[in-house]
Amino acid sequence: MNKPLINDIAINAEQADLIEGQGYQVHIVRTSRRKTASMKVEDGVVSIVVPKSLAHERIQSLVEAKHQWIIEKLAIYQASKPASEKHYVSGEAFPYLGRNYRLKVLQGELKGAKLLNGRMTVTVPEPEAQRHYVRKSLENWYLRQAQKKIREKVERYRTVVGVETGVIRIKEFKSRWGSCTPYGDLEFNWLIVMAPNRIVDYVVIHELCHLIHHDHSPSFWKEVERVMPDYLEHKEWLKEHGHRLGF
Template sequence: MGQITLAGNPPVAVVLRRSARARRLSLRISQLDGRVTLTLPQKVPEAEGLAFLRSKEIWLRGHLAGVSGPVAVGPGARVPVEGVMHEIRGGSGRQVRQADGVLLVPGPEERMAARLKGWLRTRARDRLAEASDRYSARLGRDYSRLTLRDTRSRWGSCTHDGGLMYSWRLILGHPEVLDYVAAHEVAHLRHMDHSPAFWRQVEALYGDWRSPRKWLKEHGAELHRYRFD
């Protein structure tokens, strides 16, 4: 893996990546931090890759202009909770409090991000447990456990022994999106695939799942902008 700089105003750093599995040249822009990666199949000369990159420069710069940067969580920052933006402010007492578009986070400033993350994870667990219980009761099948992670590749998963895993960042999005993901994973308790029968089961549990699924595809990466470390 190497790196080059595409000259211009501003210059653009591009990561060059070789892939034995790639069948064609591809250019990708990370929605998390705006990093640009040019992937080349093993036998494609680097010069051909650079020519491909230059041919895509107008497209590349246009998309980079629309990529939002990361948000460091701290005083004055704004983060979403169940789809509603809140401003972070210092608070008193021992618990995070939510009121009128504000999150009041007690304790020293350097601990605010960690404390708020803990509060969000607890809220996510409560909401996801409630939704999973509701849908599994409707399905007539129990799940074995529920775990939360901070995954970037998927919003949820279901194991063969009935374990449900969710990204805690679902609590940042709209409630209907969290509910859809819960219904999706609970449906896997009966269908461990994405067959037509599986999607019929999701619809029977949740209703029309297309809108929240589309939202996740188009906007889900934005939930990873918020940095709690």
């Protein structure tokens, strides 16, 4: 419904390493699916996707050749990004299915976000200078949880609603939490898992009921109420607090 989705290629410390540039770091992603190298700067993160066997020295040369381009892209990002209430430092709280988990940023070899002992942990080589990696790791973690949890809920509630579903996608939305097609395909905004668990249930039930009624007619809301008698409470919560979900 809002906030950008994460990159197609997630940051994975086990498949990548870093090149130190002049004032920035370049994240190397090796893959057997590419025969040529490509570079991108997204959300302040510089990455280069390269064939798995490409020599490190060659990658270094490619990065050096693109130095001015990288600097310009990073400058544009810094000038255009909105002010954020989050600083991605230890102690900040991040919600997941109705509970707040404190962030713990550790120093060491780059590792993605994990939920351990009631804390959200992320490991980066330089915590103070690499908050963009902390943010990206958290986004990747939320996307993975959304893919798992939302699919579980669709499977649970589709039989209650009495519908068959098609493809289920977890993606970015600018102005809504979910959508459906007449063919049974469902799409959900991954940020919804930052809401309480029953709010996620409501969004899933809402979209499933649209497979019966493709509008917001009284018949549609009656179907939602049949499955979730207290849906109005969750609908109002989402209307009042939904804009706060995100990074």
